[in-house]
Amino acid sequence: MPGTTAAALGQRIETARHAAGLTRRQVCDVSGVSISMIRKTEGGERWPSDAVLDALARAVQTTPEELLGGPRRTDSRVHQAVPELQRVIAAYDLPDDGPVRPFPQLAAAVDLAVEYRVQSQYARLAEETPPLLDELFRAVDHAQGADREQTARLLALAIRSADAVAYKYGYRDLSARLVELMRWAAGIAGDPALEATAAYVRMEVYFSTGQLSPGLRSLRAAVDRMPAPTTEPLAAAAAALHMRAAVAAGRMRRADEAREHLRDAEVLARRVRERLYDGTAVGPDSLEIHRLAVAVELGEQQDLHDAVTAATRWAPPRELPAERRSHYYIDLGRAQMLLGRPQHAKESLLVARRIAPQHVREHGQVRAELATLVRLSRGRDEQLLQFARWAKAV
Template sequence: MPGTTAAALGQRIETARHAAGLTRRQVHEASGVSISMLRKVEDGERWPSDAVLDALAQAVQTTPEELLAGPRRTDSRVHQAVPELQRVIAAYDLPEDGPVRSLRELAADVDQAVEDRVQSQYVRLAEQVPVLLAELFRAVDQARGAEREQVAHYLALAIRSADAVAYKYGYRDLSARLVELMRWAASIAADPALEAAAAYVRMETYFSAGQLDPGLRSLQAAVDRMPAPATEPFAAAAAALHMRAAVAAGRMGRPDEAREHLRDAEALSHQVRERLYDGTAVGPDSLEIHRLSVAVEVGEQEDLRAAVKAAGRWAPPRELPAERRSHYYIDLGRAQMMLGQPQHARESLLVARRIAPQHVREHGQVRAELATMVRLSRGKDEQLLAFARWARAV
């Protein structure tokens, strides 16, 4: 399958073997594939022929397609709701006739959509946001002047909530389309802070495509376009951009640049109260969460040890959105795995699952860490296997 490396395929085969409770000799006996060939395939040294892959897949109780494609989609109701979302946005500029409620009623529903997003209630959001978007498209089409700007602001936030569903559930093309629609709505709203929020969300597209360099440039351009942080919303918007830029720079292997963005974010974060600004949690607590994220992305042992030690003294307050708190524990688990602490990492992921199960179940990094844990445990930990199967990591 395009994009699948020999190393990735080998890891999936090894994970599936351990999940099935099989040794290499048992797989050899069931498949006829020699132990030396199996070892080379699992170690990523050889790409198996179609016949070998078919035999191995049957032996480890899966299919060649699943080994090539990686973890399967969950059976969430989100997938059933996506076609309606796609239908609604296809005609965003040619909305169907229908009623439009008052601004206050629309605002209340948008607030609920934002709340569902940050609390990781993706199923409910996916089922309800298409109807809300359809009404907001009509409202923008009908409104004029200042009222149109206000409705466009609501629309941008609702689109962002819809994008969270598309992005987290693997609909990358749909997510990219929604990001562009958010930028379109933000431009109508004529609010620099909202346009900065759209730039923050747009980075998802660059992460998905592996285009981090242009993505980082787009974040810096958004920072440069921001007015002076003389108001709390402007300071929060700039802080969010710097936090995301720090993560991107860390992932690109630019630790000095990542730390510089963190310092800029810190100076701005202390000017604002911790809360949501155009759907993004910003403030001193969110900054601490991003410190850990950057340490994980940079991957330097000293930073990782310091971050894990800091986690023993500080935890995200319960007042923070569930999605952000769960992400903290996902990153903590990643740091612990990188430090050779798989048991601690497992506990961190369990905490993340208790906080936001829908978020954790759809998280690619969670699946990767769980698959690694299954290999390390050789499939002998039934509780770990149950967790990994729940997340479709095996």
């Protein structure tokens, strides 16, 4: 499969072998592939022939397609709903005639969609968002003046909720299209804080394509475009941009830049109450969660040690959205893995799953971490194996 490297394929074969509880000698006996070839394949030194890959796949109780393609997406309800979402946004500027509920009812429906998103209820979101977007496109098309601006705000937030489904479930082109539609709706709304939120969400496109440098430039440009943060929503929007920029800079190993963005975010986050602002959780608690994320991205031992130590004294409050709290424990697990504490990492991932199962099950970093844990445990931890199979990590 295009994009699959020998190293990635080797890791998948090794993970599947450990999940099946087999040694290399046992795989050799079952498959007829030499131990030397198995070792080189698992180590990423050799790309196996089709015949060797078929034999190894049968021996470790999987298929060549699974080994080549990696973990599959999981929730069929989401995938079944995606074509309707694609249909609705294809004609966003030429909506069909139909009913439009009064503004208060539309606002309540959008609030519910935002709640589904931040609580990681992706299946319900996928099923209920398309008709809501259809109605909101009609509402924006019919409205005038201030009413159109207010309705466009609702539309931007609903599009963002739909994008969560597309992004989490791997529909990258659809996600990019939804992000552009969110920016279009935010422009109609004419609210600088909402436009900043659209820039925050747009960073997903850069994360998914690995274009971190232009993504970081886009965040800095969004900060520069913002008016002075004289109101709570503006301060929250600016803080969110700096928090996301800190993570991006951390992933690029730009330590000074990442810490500078964190400092700027701290100044702003301390001025606002912890709550959702245009669908983004911002405040002192969200800042602490991003502080851990930046430490993990930078990967510096002292920062990781300090972050893990801090986690013994502080935990995300239950009032925070489930998705944000589960992110914290996913990153805590990553930090613990980098510090050589796999058992602690497993426990952190289990906490993340209890908080937001759908979020954890669709998280690529979780699957990668679980696969590593399976290899380290040599498939001897049954609880871990069940977790990894549930997440399609093996």
